[in-house]
Amino acid sequence: MELQSRVALVTGAGSGIGKAAALTLAAQGATVAALGHTSGELRQTVEDIVAAGGRAIDLVADVADEGQMRAAIARLLEAYGRLDIVVANAGINGVWAPIDELKPEEWDKTIRVNLRGTYLTLHTTVPILKSQGDGSIIIVSSINGNRTFTSPGATAYSATKAAQVAMTQQLALELGKHGIRVNAVCPGKIATKIQDNTDLRNPQQTAIPVDWPEGDIPLTEGEPGDAAEVADVILFLASPRARHVTGVPIFVDGGQSLLR
Numbered sequence: 144m145e146l147q148s149r150v151a152l153v154t155g156a157g158s159g160i161g162k163a164a165a166l167t168l169a170a171q172g173a174t175v176a177a178l179g180h181t182s183g184e185l186r187q188t189v190e191d192i193v194a195a196g197g198r199a200i201d202l203v204a205d206v207a208d209e210g211q212m213r214a215a216i217a218r219l220l221e222a223y224g225r226l227d228i229v230v231a232n233a234g235i236n237g238v239w240a241p242i243d244e245l246k247p248e249e250w251d252k253t254i255r256v257n258l259r260g261t262y263l264t265l266h267t268t269v270p271i272l273k274s275q276g277d278g279s280i281i282i283v284s285s286i287n288g289n290r291t292f293t294s295p296g297a298t299a300y301s302a303t304k305a306a307q308v309a310m311t312q313q314l315a316l317e318l319g320k321h322g323i324r325v326n327a328v329c330p331g332k333i334a335t336k337i338q339d340n341t342d343l344r345n346p347q348q349t350a351i352p353v354d355w356p357e358g359d360i361p362l363t364e365g366e367p368g369d370a371a372e373v374a375d376v377i378l379f380l381a382s383p384r385a386r387h388v389t390g391v392p393i394f395v396d397g398g399q400s401l402l403r
Contacts, residue, residue: 145382147172150223152216154206154264155233157184159335160283163370164230164377169197171378173228176219178202206233206260209267216267226271228381231264232283234303239296240344249342250299257303261310269318277322279381280314282307283373284327289392290400295346304329308392315390324389326380331396332360332367362397 151168155161156177162184169175169192177188177199185201192199200222204211219226237253238245261282272278287294288301289308311327318325359365373395379385380393394400 144172145378145384146228149173149227149381150176150219150225151228151230151381152176152178152202152219152226152264152268153230153232154178154260155283156188157181160330160333160370160373160377161230161232162188163374164232165199166191166195167371167374167378168228168230168381169199170195171382173197173381174223175199176202176215176223176226178204178206178215179233180205206264207255209263212263212267216271220271225275226268227275227278229264229268229272229278229280230283230377230381231261231280231307233260233264234283236297236300238342238344239294239298239300239346240342241296241348242298244344244348245296245299253299253303257300258306261307265310265314269323272318272323273321278324279385280318280323280325281377281380282311282325282327283377284308284311284329284392286329286331286394286396286400289329290394295349296343311392312390319389324380324385326385326389327392328373328376328380329392329394329396329400330368330373331394331399333370333373333395334367335370359402360397360399361402368395368397 151173153165156165157179189199202215204215234257238249284307285304288304315325
């Protein structure tokens, strides 16, 4: 129970990596505020945590809406009075299309959710961490935009994921004097539902023909990773075991990006 008495905010906690992170942090004693825009999924996450003996509340909010985020964080403070861990996970794949076909509003939506959402998550929570003089922020980025650039048409998505790592490293320096650590996890292919948020158009126009070795994830012979495996790395970064780790992107991909 390494996180006993700690309070954690997890965005995008209704499914995938976010839900796995919420369950994993709760299992180690953290009280979890599960935030997202899908109330039914959030309630299920909270019920799963409570059923396992943990504590949690659901916060329904759009991470890219300032008013909703401020209201959600106010509710968190009213419920628990503190915040120690922030997992900025909410994101979408958005539209993947040739740059000359990618519409401005499609570009804007991906930037809004992935980048503005990350900004507002930190903008509304960092003052709390500063007032306490410590805290751990974990941003969920991706191998895309950082090690790999072969997903056809993923320009907007890759740009947001590269920017998240830049934010991680910039803020690690800015917030270090306040005792706040900032790190990123960069998953590769993970078995989640994020593909439901992907609109892939005309990939033949942007795909680069490459022959990968048989089994393009070396550690698992091509099988995707599990969200719980990403959550375990998030747990490490949130815990005192990572007390001297900040500004670091950790690639959780079974070696996938090393081939690309």
